[in-house]
Amino acid sequence: MKKRNGKMNLLYIPALLLLGLFVVYPFAQEIKVSFFKWNGYSQNMKFVGLNNFIDVFHDKNFWTAFRNTLVYGIGSTILQNIFGLAVALLVDTKYFGNKFIRTITYMPIMISGLIMGYIMYYFLSFDNGVLNDIIAVFGFGPKDWLRNPVIGVLAILIVNSWQFAGNCMIIYLAGLQNIPKVYYEAAAIDGVGKFACFRHITLPLLVPSISTAVILNLIGGLKLYDVIISLTNGGPGHSTESVMTYISNRYFQAEKAGYASAIGICIFLFILLVSIIMNSYFDRKEVEL
Amino acid sequence: MNYKNLKRMLASFMFVPLLFSLMSCSGAGADNSESKNTSDDSKTVSVSKEKSTSKEDSGGGTSLEVAVDLGDFRLDVFKSIIADFEKDTGIKVELTAPGPDYETVLKTRMASNDLPDVWTTHGWSVMRYSDYLMPLNDQDWYDSVTDDAKNVITDEKGDIYVLPATVGISAVMYNADVLKAAGIVPEEIHTTADFEEACEKIKASGVTPIFIGGKEPSNGAGFINTYLLPMMLTNDGAAYPSADTLQDGTFDWKKTGMPVMQKFADYVNKGYLNENYSTADTAEMQKSLGEGKCGFVVRGILNLAAAKSYVPDANLGVLPVPYYKDGGKNMFQVGESSCFGVWKDTKNKEAALQLLDYIATKNVIPELCETEGSVPGLSGISYGDSYATEAYYTSIKQFESNLIYDNVFDRQYFPSGMWNVMSEATTEIALDPSKEGVKSAVSLLGENFNDNMKKLIPVIKRCF
Numbered sequence: 031m032k033k034r035n036g037k038m039n040l041l042y043i044p045a046l047l048l049l050g051l052f053v054v055y056p057f058a059q060e061i062k063v064s065f066f067k068w069n070g071y072s073q074n075m076k077f078v079g080l081n082n083f084i085d086v087f088h089d090k091n092f093w094t095a096f097r098n099t100l101v102y103g104i105g106s107t108i109l110q111n112i113f114g115l116a117v118a119l120l121v122d123t124k125y126f127g128n129k130f131i132r133t134i135t136y137m138p139i140m141i142s143g144l145i146m147g148y149i150m151y152y153f154l155s156f157d158n159g160v161l162n163d164i165i166a167v168f169g170f171g172p173k174d175w176l177r178n179p180v181i182g183v184l185a186i187l188i189v190n191s192w193q194f195a196g197n198c199m200i201i202y203l204a205g206l207q208n209i210p211k212v213y214y215e216a217a218a219i220d221g222v223g224k225f226a227c228f229r230h231i232t233l234p235l236l237v238p239s240i241s242t243a244v245i246l247n248l249i250g251g252l253k254l255y256d257v258i259i260s261l262t263n264g265g266p267g268h269s270t271e272s273v274m275t276y277i278s279n280r281y282f283q284a285e286k287a288g289y290a291s292a293i294g295i296c297i298f299l300f301i302l303l304v305s306i307i308m309n310s311y312f313d314r315k316e317v318e319l
Numbered sequence: 320m321n322y323k324n325l326k327r328m329l330a331s332f333m334f335v336p337l338l339f340s341l342m343s344c345s346g347a348g349a350d351n352s353e354s355k356n357t358s359d360d361s362k363t364v365s366v367s368k369e370k371s372t373s374k375e376d377s378g379g380g381t382s383l384e385v386a387v388d389l390g391d392f393r394l395d396v397f398k399s400i401i402a403d404f405e406k407d408t409g410i411k412v413e414l415t416a417p418g419p420d421y422e423t424v425l426k427t428r429m430a431s432n433d434l435p436d437v438w439t440t441h442g443w444s445v446m447r448y449s450d451y452l453m454p455l456n457d458q459d460w461y462d463s464v465t466d467d468a469k470n471v472i473t474d475e476k477g478d479i480y481v482l483p484a485t486v487g488i489s490a491v492m493y494n495a496d497v498l499k500a501a502g503i504v505p506e507e508i509h510t511t512a513d514f515e516e517a518c519e520k521i522k523a524s525g526v527t528p529i530f531i532g533g534k535e536p537s538n539g540a541g542f543i544n545t546y547l548l549p550m551m552l553t554n555d556g557a558a559y560p561s562a563d564t565l566q567d568g569t570f571d572w573k574k575t576g577m578p579v580m581q582k583f584a585d586y587v588n589k590g591y592l593n594e595n596y597s598t599a600d601t602a603e604m605q606k607s608l609g610e611g612k613c614g615f616v617v618r619g620i621l622n623l624a625a626a627k628s629y630v631p632d633a634n635l636g637v638l639p640v641p642y643y644k645d646g647g648k649n650m651f652q653v654g655e656s657s658c659f660g661v662w663k664d665t666k667n668k669e670a671a672l673q674l675l676d677y678i679a680t681k682n683v684i685p686e687l688c689e690t691e692g693s694v695p696g697l698s699g700i701s702y703g704d705s706y707a708t709e710a711y712y713t714s715i716k717q718f719e720s721n722l723i724y725d726n727v728f729d730r731q732y733f734p735s736g737m738w739n740v741m742s743e744a745t746t747e748i749a750l751d752p753s754k755e756g757v758k759s760a761v762s763l764l765g766e767n768f769n770d771n772m773k774k775l776i777p778v779i780k781r782c783f
Contacts, residue, residue, distance in 0.1 A: 069736065070426050070427075070430060071425075071426040071427070071429035071430045072429075073432075151600075155595070155598065155599075155603070156594065156595035156598060156599065157595065157599070157603060157607070157612070174594060174595045174597075174598055175598075176597075176598040177595065177597055177598055262534070262598070263534050263535065263536075263600075265533070265534060265536070265597050265598070265746065266533075266597035266598070266746065266749075266750050267597075267743075267746050267747060267750055279739075282422070282423040282426060283739040283742075284736075284739045284740075285426075285736050285739070
């Protein structure tokens with residue numbers, strides 16, 4: 031193998047500089063702040079050691095937010111992948127209306143999460159909500175859907191999954207189009223059925239795409255913020271909050287910047303751990319094409 | 320490609336991003352006060368037709384950064400005022416209006432000690448921003464500041480830090496048609512008992528008595544801050560007079576805080592509040608008032624102006640907060656509305672003060688009053704064609720003989736940092752109005768009150 035010119039390493043410098051400026055430095059600041067009691071804006075900070083981290087584990091609202099974050103992360107990943115793969119399989123062949131389905135599936139991504147949340151808020155709201163207008167046709171009275179935390183969490187999960195399923199569709203479509211047709215032709219000659227083809231050819235060869243889609247969706251779901259803010263604002267109470275919205279709430283509204291930073295560090299470590307486990311799992315599963 | 324060419328290409332490639340990095344770093348380092356924290360500004364509105372990249376533009380004119388907590392129609396009016404100012408003075412203004420994130424942006428800017436040249440202080444000119452603002456007692460307009468405004472913007476040294484273009488009023492707002500249909504005469508509501516009787520009648524007529532948009536929990540905090548806490552604790556005729564103990568930090572939350580918050584739970588249990596408390600937002604609250612879907616909304620009368628903008632033919636009015644015990648007085652809360660302060664370290668002091676002068680003297684305050692439903696903070700200035708302000712003055716005439724005015728409750732009687740706690744406590748009770756729910760909310764209020772008081776007491780001791 032030809033040895034790489036060492037001077038080419040200099041090309042890393044711009045990226046490293048920017049990464050250092052916008053990721054490493056703020057992250058180091060966050061670690062520092064997490065050991066202080068600070069309101070987020072005054073020039074005075076009081077060192078409190080590990081107290082903020084201890085408080086995190088005794089905060090019931092944090093655990094609600096953490097549980098919701100897992101629901102948003104894992105739930106969105108499952109729903110988006112199932113829906114994305116189904117649509118990708120549907121549009122992988124040429125037929126009339128194929129492009130229309132692709133466009134319709136991808137279109138919600140073009141709307142910001144915040145706007146999508148507001149649209150859905152007007153759909154689900156108690157007064158003049160579209161859903162209540164629909165059930166009124168069948169003689170039912172209006173319901174305050176989002177008052178129920180379980181419905182609130184489900185609504186956020188479904189809206190987010192529906193909005194970003196198009197991303198999965200694109201990833202799977204690219205993966206499907208990379209699978210050589212010869213495998214299917216050989217299987218057809220051997221008389222293999224469609225489901226068996228999918229189970230033994232498509233699915234194993236899609237593992238690199240599944241790996242990419244799952245990790246992207248999982249990280250996206252774990253970092254969910256904007257839809258929650260506009261759809262439920264984390265309420266009622268803190269019942270639909272994710273860790274990200276809870277961090278923002280603690281930092282800016284409750285003026286507990288040190289505590290919010292401690293939560294940030296904890297969730298960073300959690301996402302890092304999950305990403306490493308997922309990566310190593312899919313690395314083992316990937317099939318060499 | 321030979322080695323020399325590769326080196327040239329590499330050098331060019333690295334030079335461009337490095338140059339950008341250095342430019343941005345040196346820009347911030349050379350004059351920290353002039354760097355723009357654009358990442359924080361979710362909505363930056365450049366009023367100038369010609370964009371300028373620094374505060375000193377190439378033509379030698381000054382460019383001011385102005386941050387305001389205005390949104391919707393209030394922002395539109397302010398933008399036109401700023402456009403006229405630019406035309407008159409040649410000073411360019413970069414107007415930043417981050418909307419609901421305004422406080423967040425300002426807190427971030429304070430943390431980095433990099434503030435706009437001029438900003439609105441939304442009630443916190445003394446307690447939060449005075450360390451960052453320049454005193455303005457030497458300005459020409461100072462003598463015109465009304466006593467109401469002076470009461471809420473003057474610190475213990477007698478300094479003011481803002482031009483109080485307008486002051487806001489917090490009170491009880493009502494839909495006159497709803498009250499009439501329920502057989503209620505608004506000006507006969509003087510006491511808590513009268514108010515609760517009115518709620519019963521409105522409920523009996525099939526309308527929600529009180530609407531709170533609790534999706535934004537600060538509306539719940541606004542309700543107890545305007546109505547419940549002053550009526551029960553600090554007004555003339557309060558159920559448990561506690562102004563002194565609140566201010567010296569000895570207030571007994573278990574003994575006295577409990578019945579106060581129980582009152583809020585009683586309102587929930589009696590069905591006085593809207594069914595969709597926890598999911599309705601502010602716009603829905605304002606529309607409900609305008610459309611006659613509720614009898615009362617309690618907060619700043621800006622909400623009345625907004626309700627009127629949604630339903631122009633709505634018949635709305637204003638009432639002072641009722642008193643609890645016979646012989647007490649009705650109360651209006653007076654606080655900062657559009658109040659403009661100047662950063663003490665601004666490089667554009669003259670231009671910033673010129674903007675304040677312009678607002679004070681060029682007859683723009685009536686326009687602000689019209690959109691905000693607020694009252695001029697300078698004497699001798701009309702409030703324009705403001706429906707909400709007119710309703711407020713009508714109410715003053717009706718209750719004239721028995722009125723008191725006080726600062727906004729939390730700014731006067733609570734340590735800083737309690738607003739979010741009040742929001743959480745009201746939401747908690749709205750979701751669980753049982754004895755346990757009230758107990759938990761009171762304990763939350765008590766713990767945070769004591770904690771924040773501990774931080775405040777050394778400051779008070781230093782001041783006196």
